Amino acid sequence: MSELYLPDSMLLSVEKPGRYIGGELNSVIKADGQYDVHMAMCFADVYDIGMSHLGFKLLYHLLNDQERVWCERVFAPWPDLEDKMRAGGYRLFTLESQCEARTLDMLSFSLQYEMSYTNVINMLDLAGVPVKSKDRDESDPIVFCGGPSANNTEPMAEFFDFYNLGEGEEMLPEIVEVYRQCKLAGKNRSETLKEIAHVSGVYVPAFYDCTFDESGMFASLEPKPEYADIAPKRIRKRLVSDFERSYLPETMIVPNIEVVHDRIMLEIFRGCTRGCRFCQAGFIYRPVRERTPETLVKAAKKLLDSTGYEEISMLSLSTSDYSRLGELTDDLLEITVPKRVSIALPSLRLDSFSFELMEKVSAVRKSGLTFAPEAGTQRLRDIINKGVNEEDLLRSCRTAFEGGWSTVKLYFMLGLPFETDEDLIGIAELAHKVLALYDEIHAGRKARRPNITVSVSTFVPKPFTPFQWAPQIPVPEIIRRQNVIKEHLSRRVSFSWHDPETSVLEGAISRGDRRIGDVIYDVWKAGARFDAWQEFLDYGRWMEAFAKNGLHAEDFNRRERGLDEALPWDHVDVGVTKAFLKRELGRAQQGIVTPNCAEKCSGCGVQSYGRGICVGKIQN
Amino acid sequence: MEKYRIRFCKEGRAKYISHLDLLKVFTRCGRRIDLDLEYSQGFNPHAEIVFSAPLPLGMTSEAEYVDLQLAHETDPDKLLELLKRSLPSGIVPLKIRKLEPGEGSVMKPVRFARYRLEARTGENITPEIFFDSVKRCLDSNEPVMTAKKSKSGTKVVDIRPMIVSFGTDFKVVEGNNVSFEAVLAAGNEVNLRPEVAFKGIVDKLSGTDPSKTPEDAAPGETDDSFLCELLTARKMEFLDFEQKPLW
Ligand code: SF4
Numbered sequence: 001m002s003e004l005y006l007p008d009s010m011l012l013s014v015e016k017p018g019r020y021i022g023g024e025l026n027s028v029i030k031a032d033g034q035y036d037v038h039m040a041m042c043f044a045d046v047y048d049i050g051m052s053h054l055g056f057k058l059l060y061h062l063l064n065d066q067e068r069v070w071c072e073r074v075f076a077p078w079p080d081l082e083d084k085m086r087a088g089g090y091r092l093f094t095l096e097s098q099c100e101a102r103t104l105d106m107l108s109f110s111l112q113y114e115m116s117y118t119n120v121i122n123m124l125d126l127a128g129v130p131v132k133s134k135d136r137d138e139s140d141p142i143v144f145c146g147g148p149s150a151n152n153t154e155p156m157a158e159f160f161d162f163y164n165l166g167e168g169e170e171m172l173p174e175i176v177e178v179y180r181q182c183k184l185a186g187k188n189r190s191e192t193l194k195e196i197a198h199v200s201g202v203y204v205p206a207f208y209d210c211t212f213d214e215s216g217m218f219a220s221l222e223p224k225p226e227y228a229d230i231a232p233k234r235i236r237k238r239l240v241s242d243f244e245r246s247y248l249p250e251t252m253i254v255p256n257i258e259v260v261h262d263r264i265m266l267e268i269f270r271g272c273t274r275g276c277r278f279c280q281a282g283f284i285y286r287p288v289r290e291r292t293p294e295t296l297v298k299a300a301k302k303l304l305d306s307t308g309y310e311e312i313s314m315l316s317l318s319t320s321d322y323s324r325l326g327e328l329t330d331d332l333l334e335i336t337v338p339k340r341v342s343i344a345l346p347s348l349r350l351d352s353f354s355f356e357l358m359e360k361v362s363a364v365r366k367s368g369l370t371f372a373p374e375a376g377t378q379r380l381r382d383i384i385n386k387g388v389n390e391e392d393l394l395r396s397c398r399t400a401f402e403g404g405w406s407t408v409k410l411y412f413m414l415g416l417p418f419e420t421d422e423d424l425i426g427i428a429e430l431a432h433k434v435l436a437l438y439d440e441i442h443a444g445r446k447a448r449r450p451n452i453t454v455s456v457s458t459f460v461p462k463p464f465t466p467f468q469w470a471p472q473i474p475v476p477e478i479i480r481r482q483n484v485i486k487e488h489l490s491r492r493v494s495f496s497w498h499d500p501e502t503s504v505l506e507g508a509i510s511r512g513d514r515r516i517g518d519v520i521y522d523v524w525k526a527g528a529r530f531d532a533w534q535e536f537l538d539y540g541r542w543m544e545a546f547a548k549n550g551l552h553a554e555d556f557n558r559r560e561r562g563l564d565e566a567l568p569w570d571h572v573d574v575g576v577t578k579a580f581l582k583r584e585l586g587r588a589q590q591g592i593v594t595p596n597c598a599e600k601c602s603g604c605g606v607q608s609y610g611r612g613i614c615v616g617k618i619q620n
Numbered sequence: 621m622e623k624y625r626i627r628f629c630k631e632g633r634a635k636y637i638s639h640l641d642l643l644k645v646f647t648r649c650g651r652r653i654d655l656d657l658e659y660s661q662g663f664n665p666h667a668e669i670v671f672s673a674p675l676p677l678g679m680t681s682e683a684e685y686v687d688l689q690l691a692h693e694t695d696p697d698k699l700l701e702l703l704k705r706s707l708p709s710g711i712v713p714l715k716i717r718k719l720e721p722g723e724g725s726v727m728k729p730v731r732f733a734r735y736r737l738e739a740r741t742g743e744n745i746t747p748e749i750f751f752d753s754v755k756r757c758l759d760s761n762e763p764v765m766t767a768k769k770s771k772s773g774t775k776v777v778d779i780r781p782m783i784v785s786f787g788t789d790f791k792v793v794e795g796n797n798v799s800f801e802a803v804l805a806a807g808n809e810v811n812l813r814p815e816v817a818f819k820g821i822v823d824k825l826s827g828t829d830p831s832k833t834p835e836d837a838a839p840g841e842t843d844d845s846f847l848c849e850l851l852t853a854r855k856m857e858f859l860d861f862e863q864k865p866l867w
Contacts, residue, residue, distance in 0.1 A: 011678070
């Protein structure tokens with residue numbers, strides 16, 4: 001067993017030292033000579049968060065299943081440890097071999113949310129790797145990224161040597177193999193990058209030029225003439241060729257300390273049929289592709305045997321939309337019951353069938369039910385294409401209350417396009433109807449006090465959605481709208497909301513262009529890290545960094561974009577066409593609902609891949 | 621219902637697994653090897669797994685114990701083999717025995733524990749002088765006052781009665797690093813952690829006021845040559861009231 005990189009005295013003086021030691025069950029150690037490529041999956045947050053992401057763990061095992069590749073893990077040290085590491089001259093290290101991350105061949109970052117970007121830079125700096133791509137030389141690792149927020153490549157373009165766009169399961173092994181060949185052939189850094197650029201779905205920012213017009217607006221992003229032969233004008237997202245047969249890990253690291261999601265996660269399908277117009281995941285993960293219960297149960301069995309976990313959770317964007325949910329649940333129960341393993345069914349749409357399922361798996365203690373109407377009125381729900389109506393919601397609540405539930409959490413979004421105060425008041429009214437229903441059902445009987453929560457997050461317009469052109473409301477307006485809800489809400493309903501400053505920063509970065517990179521760099525220089533954690537976020541520091549670069553956050557988050565304007569993410573082709581997104585925006589304006597893919601294909605463009613739910617659908 | 625007691629080592633990276641997390645580690649291991657662990661009744665059933673007293677985070681040990689309650693009788697040797705193969709690295713089962721009906725908890729007879737400690741002594745003092753001073757200090761039977769945490773808060777108390785021996789069997793590891801043994805009170809009633817004993821004795825030798833940290837002390841007030849650092853601690857065994865080692 002390798003020695004630990006940090007001294008015991010340092011580890012024992014920080015919170016949760018178990019974050020930094022590796023050695024967990026099913027983590028992978030390879031001996032010298034067993035691999036040619038030595039790399040790490042990096043997560044720009046602390047261990048407990050990173051180890052809760054299925055995608056991160058899946059790619060870790062996938063890469064280690066490749067011959068001649070050893071993939072380790074790297075996480076951001078919590079600030080208490082980082083300060084001590086910097087004071088003692090220690091560098092960012094890997095968990096498995098406990099070596100310095102800068103000695104590796106490749107560092108692959110998984111980008112899950114914009115507010116982790118300062119952590120990416122901080123990790124590179126702590127590793128002793130030049131933070132900007134242009135400053136790295138032959139002695140440095142190649143630094144690249146993937147993941148949902150990598151789809152807008154530009155804000156972090158200067159920091160990564162390349163991006164992989166789309167699903168990593170086939171792409172990553174291909175990239176690593178190309179790298180391996182280059183390494184064995186003794187190719188230098190720039191030759192290697194050119195080779196990697198040939199892999200479909202790869203974007204090398206340094207091969208492209210951005211231009212801006214006189215008014216300072218983004219104008220174009222084109223391959224530099226000298227790279228025209230290897231840098232495509234548009235980079236098309238990669239999809240796995242056959243989802244049913246795609247990589248499903250048979251084993252998974254079991255953390256020794258508590259992490260946020262500490263269970264087996266079984267991805268039952270990818271994508272979402274619903275097309276809620278605010279939801280980026282609903283567009284970038286298209287088309288819907290399901291796994292069969294047979295495949296899933298087989299995988300679950302192996303995972304149970306190799307991890308001993310006490311819980312299996314089905315993972316997808318909308319569990320209820322899985323076509324064989326009843327069958328899968330029954331088959332899983334057969335293997336889980338004898339082992340005292342419980343099944344979790346998250347993001348279930350609550351209808352009578354779901355209640356039956358929940359009873360069966362006794363997944364939900366009679367304490368927590370969640371509904372996500374997202375908007376307070378039918379008008380606005382139609383605008384955002386959220387196919388939930390009040391009747392359904394109240395019917396579900398009735399079933400729940402009659403079945404003994406007393407705790408309900410209602411999720412809404414605030415600041416949606418075309419939102420008025422009426423919609424906000426509608427949120428309060430809907431909550432009151434739920435409350436009245438509870439009182440009605442328990443009238444004249446002694447009953448538990450109902451526990452109803454309204455949780456309101458702030459809408460952030462995202463690229464690749466019909467609302468990618470929409471303005472985001474500013475902080476004072478967010479606060480005003482939060483107050484409108486608060487004022488109208490009965491004291492018997494609890495209310496929770498999100499920090500407005502985080503939302504507007506996320507808004508500015510997620511639709512930013514390449515210049516935002518300078519802002520992120522400067523704010524990091526000024527000490528920013530762990531911005532996703534409210535206790536560390538300093539909004540003023542961010543505003544100063546914008547000002548220093550002569551930029552205004554409002555130009556990125558507040559400004560309504562013209563439909564014909566060039567967008568900084570136009571070079572990324574996620575399959576959904578811009579024409580479709582425009583059409584969807586038009587339908588939103590008119591309050592017209594678009595049917596989900598299961599009912600009817602709306603010809604979003606993803607049919608061009610010829611996979612999943614699109615196959616055999618009549619396009620229009 | 622059958623109970624099995626296992627003595628295990630906790631070492632290497634596993635020394636950073638907390639006592640609380642250890643329960644999960646064993647429950648999951650049980651599931652991997654298809655152990656028919658018994659579960660408690662009630663709303664939130666948990667596996668019937670009982671450990672010996674918590675080991676402080678960062679300490680290694682050769683004397684950790686766990687009692688597993690199974691629904692059926694099993695071959696102990698096979699069970700030990702399965703555990704060895706399935707537990708995460710650093711948690712190493714050493715031996716197993718089936719408990720007699722009515723046999724009490726592992727902690728019941730425990731009165732003391734023997735530790736092996738490693739420390740770095742001051743620059744201008746030889747290990748011989750250091751341990752000689754420790755011995756004289758203990759032989760004098762004078763009180764050793766130090767801050768000690770208890771359920772009712774931190775208090776400065778005399779820990780001398782909780783020290784059976786300290787600084788015995790010392791060896792020079794390299795340079796100023798020395799390794800030595802200590803036998804200290806352990807068990808459900810009184811318990812003295814080695815780092816607390818170490819600090820108490822070092823403070824006494826150097827003349828540091830136990831309620832102050834070394835930085836607080838006025839210059840010249842203390843004898844810095846006795847300031848030294850505890851590096852590692854390893855629990856070797858539990859002892860009963862006659863100081864006989866536990867199984
Ligand atoms: S092409 Fe049609 S079926 Fe396929 S994802 Fe788009 S809308 Fe859905």
